[in-house]
Amino acid sequence: MRFTSERRLDDGVLEREFTLGEIPGILWTPPAAPAPLVLLGHPPLGLDKMYPRLLARARHAAAEGLAAAAIELPGAGARPRWPAFEQAHADMRRALEAREPLTDEIIDALVLPLVGKAVPETQAALDALLTLPGIRGPVGYAGGVIAIGVRLALVEPRIAAAVLFAGSFAPRRTFEEARQVTVPLHVLLQWDDESNDRQAALDLFDAFGSEEKTLHANMGGHAGVPHYAGEDANRFFTRHLR
Amino acid sequence: MRFTSERRLDDGVLEREFTLGEIPGILWTPPAAPAPLVLLGHPPLGLDKMYPRLLARARHAAAEGLAAAAIELPGAGARPRWPAFEQAHADMRRALEAREPLTDEIIDALVLPLVGKAVPETQAALDALLTLPGIRGPVGYAGGVIAIGVRLALVEPRIAAAVLFAGSFAPRRTFEEARQVTVPLHVLLQWDDESNDRQAALDLFDAFGSEEKTLHANMGGHAGVPHYAGEDANRFFTRHLR
Numbered sequence: 001m002r003f004t005s006e007r008r009l010d011d012g013v014l015e016r017e018f019t020l021g022e023i024p025g026i027l028w029t030p031p032a033a034p035a036p037l038v039l040l041g042h043p044p045l046g047l048d049k050m051y052p053r054l055l056a057r058a059r060h061a062a063a064e065g066l067a068a069a070a071i072e073l074p075g076a077g078a079r080p081r082w083p084a085f086e087q088a089h090a091d092m093r094r095a096l097e098a099r100e101p102l103t104d105e106i107i108d109a110l111v112l113p114l115v116g117k118a119v120p121e122t123q124a125a126l127d128a129l130l131t132l133p134g135i136r137g138p139v140g141y142a143g144g145v146i147a148i149g150v151r152l153a154l155v156e157p158r159i160a161a162a163v164l165f166a167g168s169f170a171p172r173r174t175f176e177e178a179r180q181v182t183v184p185l186h187v188l189l190q191w192d193d194e195s196n197d198r199q200a201a202l203d204l205f206d207a208f209g210s211e212e213k214t215l216h217a218n219m220g221g222h223a224g225v226p227h228y229a230g231e232d233a234n235r236f237f238t239r240h241l242r
Numbered sequence: 243m244r245f246t247s248e249r250r251l252d253d254g255v256l257e258r259e260f261t262l263g264e265i266p267g268i269l270w271t272p273p274a275a276p277a278p279l280v281l282l283g284h285p286p287l288g289l290d291k292m293y294p295r296l297l298a299r300a301r302h303a304a305a306e307g308l309a310a311a312a313i314e315l316p317g318a319g320a321r322p323r324w325p326a327f328e329q330a331h332a333d334m335r336r337a338l339e340a341r342e343p344l345t346d347e348i349i350d351a352l353v354l355p356l357v358g359k360a361v362p363e364t365q366a367a368l369d370a371l372l373t374l375p376g377i378r379g380p381v382g383y384a385g386g387v388i389a390i391g392v393r394l395a396l397v398e399p400r401i402a403a404a405v406l407f408a409g410s411f412a413p414r415r416t417f418e419e420a421r422q423v424t425v426p427l428h429v430l431l432q433w434d435d436e437s438n439d440r441q442a443a444l445d446l447f448d449a450f451g452s453e454e455k456t457l458h459a460n461m462g463g464h465a466g467v468p469h470y471a472g473e474d475a476n477r478f479f480t481r482h483l484r
Binding site for chain 1: 471
């Protein structure tokens with residue numbers, strides 16, 4: 001892991017860009033160290049494009065005494081193109097535009113290879129981040145792609161709590177894995193999310209095996225999560241990580 | 243309104259019992275006055291029986307700088323018996339024990355007369371409580387019987403925000419009224435509530451007309467609302483009443 005830039009934000013948060021092999025990432029640490037770490041999940045649209053929202057989430061986490069980090073997903077941002085993923089994405093778009101149902105095959109082809117690459121990369125980032133003096137476990141995951149969050153919660157024992165956005169396509173396999181998840185979960189659902197099947201999201205919440213799981217449903221579309229929903233999520237992390 | 247007892251609790255909260263005509267009630271006020279008021283709804287089981295849970299809710303409200311009050315429901319506790327309500331309750335119990343479906347007639351007979359009496363009584367209590375020097379508006383309602391909370395949110399303009407428990411039988415009429423409710427709502431749902439139809443609760447949440455409405459679903463049965471769910475609800479009140 002190599003730091004490539006460093007700046008101190010006005011609220012005292014230290015923002016550092018890094019690379020881990022070919023993978024770029026950003027780490028935000030609050031003034032009080034060592035801090036528990038929250039991994040910020042996001043959709044595969046590129047860290048550059050996601051930066052404003054990631055920064056806002058990292059600042060809120062820092063206000064609760066939590067560090068935050070995000071890494072670039074495979075095929076996104078400045079990382080090498082991934083033709084198979086682009087093909088799967090094109091297939092999904094074509095089905096949506098033709099108003100055809102999204103088959104299990106289309107969703108599996110889009111999501112499962114992404115999970116298969118992103119999860120071990122996230123674990124490698126965790127190995128590196130947890131060696132830093134300002135960072136300590138336990139670790140939280142706050143997810144963009146639900147299938148990545150579920151797999152991480154299942155296979156990575158350093159993750160002690162997860163905030164999941166029930167707002168992206170979940171393969172059948174994710175439902176099966178959800179039944180085996182046991183860490184405390186805080187699940188966010190946008191009630192009127194135009195790009196999400198509400199009943200499927202409720203079914204996935206029901207499927208989780210965790211003894212402590214909470215669903216917070218709010219009005220509005222995909223990107224309209226209200227600020228107080230983010231505050232509730234940070235308090236959930238504070239309860240479990242501090 | 244006549245105060246009949248007064249004691250100072252160890253956390254500085256002033257607890258006063260009162261009567262308003264034939265209706266007994268309890269008022270809790272925090273040390274810092276004047277405080278916005280939260281009306282504590284509860285099932286018609288008697289204030290005596292509900293006291294430990296009401297006291298806990300009032301203490302948590304006081305810790306957020308909120309006053310809290312509860313009045314005895316018609317036919318409950320030390321109030322005169324109400325044979326028609328007892329008959330409707332017996333009809334419901336008989337249907338449940340015979341594993342028959344609860345018809346609209348049974349639910350209407352049980353709930354609508356209770357709403358018809360309890361809502362104007364609550365409004366009269368509000369008239370009296372808001373004349374006290376330690377109490378100010380706006381007012382919140384945190385509900386036991388969902389149909390009472392919905393009617394109050396609809397007809398009582400002093401209620402600026404409501405926390406509703408999606409955990410009791412809702413007549414068709416309550417669904418119709420819910421569509422007309424516009425105040426901010428924070429709805430609690432116990433996911434595994436043995437005495438509640440989860441889908442009906444989700445449908446009711448969907449029906450509310452309020453632009454700001456949040457559903458917090460937690461694991462466990464009817465009485466198992468976790469402490470952090472209560473904290474979230476108090477923060478909702480703090481946001482809207484202070």
